Amino acid sequence: MTIDPSSIPNFGGQQPEPQPQGPAGPVVPDQDLVKQLLDQMELKYVVDDEGDLAAPWEQFRTYFMFRGEGDQQIFSVRTFYDRPHQIDEKPALLESVDDWNRRTLWPKVYTHTHDDGTVRLIGEAQMLIGMGVSLEHFVSSTVSWVRAAIEFDKWLVEQLGLEQEINDADKPDDDA
Numbered sequence: 054m055t056i057d058p059s060s061i062p063n064f065g066g067q068q069p070e071p072q073p074q075g076p077a078g079p080v081v082p083d084q085d086l087v088k089q090l091l092d093q094m095e096l097k098y099v100v101d102d103e104g105d106l107a108a109p110w111e112q113f114r115t116y117f118m119f120r121g122e123g124d125q126q127i128f129s130v131r132t133f134y135d136r137p138h139q140i141d142e143k144p145a146l147l148e149s150v151d152d153w154n155r156r157t158l159w160p161k162v163y164t165h166t167h168d169d170g171t172v173r174l175i176g177e178a179q180m181l182i183g184m185g186v187s188l189e190h191f192v193s194s195t196v197s198w199v200r201a202a203i204e205f206d207k208w209l210v211e212q213l214g215l216e217q218e219i220n221d222a223d224k225p226d227d228d229a
Contacts, residue, residue, distance in 0.1 A: 078185070079184070079185025079186055079187060080185055080186065080187075080188050080191070081126070081182055081183065081185050081186075082119075082128055082182055082186065082191050083119070084104075084106060084117070084119065086191075087106055087117045087195070088106065090192060090195060090196075091106070091108060091117075094196070094199070096108045096199070097109065098117075101116075105117065105118045106118075108199070110203070110206075112134065112135055112136055112206055113132050113133060113134040113135055113136075113202070113206055114132070114133055114135070115130060115131070115132045115133075115199060115202050116129075116130070116131045116132075116133070117129075117130055117195075118130075118131060119182075121183065122183075123183055124183035124184045125181075125183050126181075126182050126183035127179050127180065127181055127182065127183075128179065128180045128182045128191075129177060129178070129179045129180075130160070130177070130178050130179075130195065130198040130199070130202070131175060131176070131177045132160060132175065132176040132177070132202040132205075133173065133175055134173060134174040134175070134176070134205075134206060134209075135173070136173070136174075136215075137171040137172070137173060138171065138172040138173070138174075139170070139171065139172070140166065140170045140171070140172060142172065143164060143166070143172050145213070146164060146172060146174070146213075147164060149209065149212045149213065150162045150163065150164065150174065152212075153205060153208065153209075157201065157205075158201075159176075159178040159197070159198055159201050160176030160177050160178045160198060160201055160202055160205060161176065161177055161178070162174055162175065162176040162177075162205060163175055163177075174209070176201075176202055176205055178194075178198040178201075180194060
């Protein structure tokens with residue numbers, strides 16, 4: 054099964070939704086198909102120690118994982134946002150995340166409090182694939198989920214007023 058490269062939208066401009074070419078019937082997606090899609094989207098990726106694909110960005114990384122067996126197999130796109138938040142910020146963070154989850158379909162975002170007291174966010178979308186899915190549905194969903202993961206990070210920066218913090222981190226240190 055192949056995906057027509059011209060059908061994959063880029064993240065910078067307006068293009069029509071992807072129109073993959075491939076089998077007319079259902080397919081059971083696998084890691085090779087996701088690699089092909091990421092290549093055509095011109096996204097860099099690595100395979101981690103557990104065998105999962107991960108696409109890294111500056112403030113987060115998105116994993117493309119297959120779990121389960123047979124007709125219960127699930128494809129999961131999970132994004133780990135690396136920006137740490139302090140535990141006392143968690144109520145405001147939860148309010149923002151709840152607002153996002155109410156207004157959008159994906160990714161559904163939740164908090165994780167680490168042993169050191171920092172709070173990080175995780176976004177997730179899943180698809181049951183064990184019985185097969187249309188290639189077009191798989192491609193368009195995966196592309197949409199990646200776009201939404203990027204948009205969530207931008208949205209959160211705006212919601213929490215983190216623009217200045219990011220701008221300060223990008224400035225060179227004048228004392229050097």
